[in-house]
Amino acid sequence: MAAEHVIVTSTTDSETAARELAATAVEERLGACAQVVGPVTSVYRWDGEVRTDQEWRVEIKTTAGRVPALTERIGQLHGYDLPEVIATPIVGGSAAYLSWLGTETAG
Numbered sequence: 001m002a003a004e005h006v007i008v009t010s011t012t013d014s015e016t017a018a019r020e021l022a023a024t025a026v027e028e029r030l031g032a033c034a035q036v037v038g039p040v041t042s043v044y045r046w047d048g049e050v051r052t053d054q055e056w057r058v059e060i061k062t063t064a065g066r067v068p069a070l071t072e073r074i075g076q077l078h079g080y081d082l083p084e085v086i087a088t089p090i091v092g093g094s095a096a097y098l099s100w101l102g103t104e105t106a107g
Helices: 015-027 064-077 095-104
Strands: 005-012 033-046 049-063 086-090
Touching: 005 015, 005 064, 005 095, 015 033, 015 049, 015 064, 049 064, 049 095, 064 086
Parallel strands: none
Antiparallel strands: 005 049, 005 086, 033 049
């Protein structure tokens, strides 16, 4: 059975960009809430070389049905050529909180 609720994660190169992404997602009801975590150290391969950079992680709580629109919006707002967008299922939690999450993203 597919999860009804998910956490969509992305990373940005600045706290300002992360806050703007979080605020836009919530303002546009693509997510019910978002947390900005950071800075974090990211190690990754890009253009054939291993890089280490400081980033800020954005975690957006939403419904599975909002993931396609949120993914598209992150792509529009993001400064990276290939922004991270990962949806992780929420498999349990407070029924009241999950109900609120659905209400806040209902459009």
